[in-house]
Amino acid sequence: MLNFYWKTFLQFTRKIHSHIGRRCQSTRLNETISNSASWSTLLMTAGFTCCFVSNLDDKVVTYTMVSGSSMQPCLNPIGSKCNDRVLIDRSPKRNYKKLKRGELVIYRTTRNPDEVNIKRLVALEGDTVTTLGYKNRSVLVPTGHCWVEGDNHRFSDDSNVVGPVPLGLISGRATHIIYPPSRWGSLCRRFPHSRVKLNPCEKDTVSHLPDVICGIS
Amino acid sequence: MNMSKTWQRMFHTLGAAFIGYTILDSSIQISVFSGPSMEPTIQENDVGLVEKLTPYKKFQRGDIVIATSPDNPSIQICKRILALEGGRITSDGSYALWREKRVVPRGHVWLEGDNKDNSTDSRQFGAIPLGLVHCRLLAKISPKVEWLATSNIPVNSS
Numbered sequence: 271m272l273n274f275y276w277k278t279f280l281q282f283t284r285k286i287h288s289h290i291g292r293r294c295q296s297t298r299l300n301e302t303i304s305n306s307a308s309w310s311t312l313l314m315t316a317g318f319t320c321c322f323v324s325n326l327d328d329k330v331v332t333y334t335m336v337s338g339s340s341m342q343p344c345l346n347p348i349g350s351k352c353n354d355r356v357l358i359d360r361s362p363k364r365n366y367k368k369l370k371r372g373e374l375v376i377y378r379t380t381r382n383p384d385e386v387n388i389k390r391l392v393a394l395e396g397d398t399v400t401t402l403g404y405k406n407r408s409v410l411v412p413t414g415h416c417w418v419e420g421d422n423h424r425f426s427d428d429s430n431v432v433g434p435v436p437l438g439l440i441s442g443r444a445t446h447i448i449y450p451p452s453r454w455g456s457l458c459r460r461f462p463h464s465r466v467k468l469n470p471c472e473k474d475t476v477s478h479l480p481d482v483i484c485g486i487s
Numbered sequence: 488m489n490m491s492k493t494w495q496r497m498f499h500t501l502g503a504a505f506i507g508y509t510i511l512d513s514s515i516q517i518s519v520f521s522g523p524s525m526e527p528t529i530q531e532n533d534v535g536l537v538e539k540l541t542p543y544k545k546f547q548r549g550d551i552v553i554a555t556s557p558d559n560p561s562i563q564i565c566k567r568i569l570a571l572e573g574g575r576i577t578s579d580g581s582y583a584l585w586r587e588k589r590v591v592p593r594g595h596v597w598l599e600g601d602n603k604d605n606s607t608d609s610r611q612f613g614a615i616p617l618g619l620v621h622c623r624l625l626a627k628i629s630p631k632v633e634w635l636a637t638s639n640i641p642v643n644s645s
Contacts, residue, residue, distance in 0.1 A: 438555030
């Protein structure tokens with residue numbers, strides 16, 4: 271990610287710097303002023319771009335590389351030459367109510383806060399989940415929590431291993447695959463209809479969703 | 488021309504303001520506290536200076552931290568860390584699972600308010616993942632400036 275930002279930042283600052291330099295060179299009077307002024311302008315542009323990109327990355331949209339096979343075949347399918355990069359939308363951080371079942375989310379893991387996982391959000395509070403390998407066969411998701419699962423259940427460190435995940439740990443929603451170009455496209459919502467029973471107070475908004483395609487066929 | 492100098496000044500001022508805001512916003516925060524759960528250390532409507540720079544591994548027992556509530560992600564709670572991962576819990580709580588287990592699991596912390604009788608904390612909802620904790624209180628700035636030391640760990644904790 272750092273490489274990408276560095277290249278964008280260099281191109282951006284060079285463009286602005288040359289544009290401002292051209293304006294300052296319009297008369298001879300400005301020759302002496304422009305030399306010292308242009309260094310500070312360059313620094314300022316550099317700082318501004320860094321801060322702008324950092325704010326954008328943290329609050330609006332970012333991208334990340336997906337590693338591992340827990341979301342196969344949706345992400346990093348077998349036979350793919352390189353890891354997928356996905357576009358992350360940060361709007362769930364501002365309003366958790368906008369999260370929808372079936373979306374791919376990124377969250378800090380409960381066992382290691384420095385690690386971020388990407389999984390599918392299959393159940394929200396009040397839903398009843400029939401688990402795969404969890405200590406309880408059936409779980410009622412508590413308030414403020416959600417249930418996340420990787421599509422490839424056997425190789426997935428998800429709620430089936432650690433239990434319900436607090437919503438506060440979710441830091442974004444993955445909406446599109448942006449690299450490699452052959453795999454461009456949006457990520458659709460999928461829902462394991464057979465294993466999740468919706469919160470009775472909730473209107474049914476998932477019956478139209480396709481079922482999850484599991485990694486092991 | 489005078490125009491380009493004015494533009495430059497304006498650009499510099501806006502740029503500096505934006506850079507300053509970003510740096511400050513990512514490192515510190517001024518928070519107003521409400522609720523009785525941290526009395527007498529923090530009273531209702533006190534204002535504090537919190538810092539967001541501590542990495543997860545550097546949080547210590549006795550730190551007063553602000554975390555996202557595990558019951559409601561829109562609410563921030565302010566409590567003291569009483570135990571880190573691997574630590575033992577002896578305080579009596581209604582969260583039966585933790586009373587049995589008595590050890591804070593990996594990646595979690597045990598939070599309690601200083602006002603034991605009037606605080607909803609880990610005794611009710613269990614140890615919370617460190618990923619929910621995001622700031623540490625450095626000092627109170629209202630009603631009077633007080634630097635909060637981390638050595639004030641209540642005597643009756645383990």
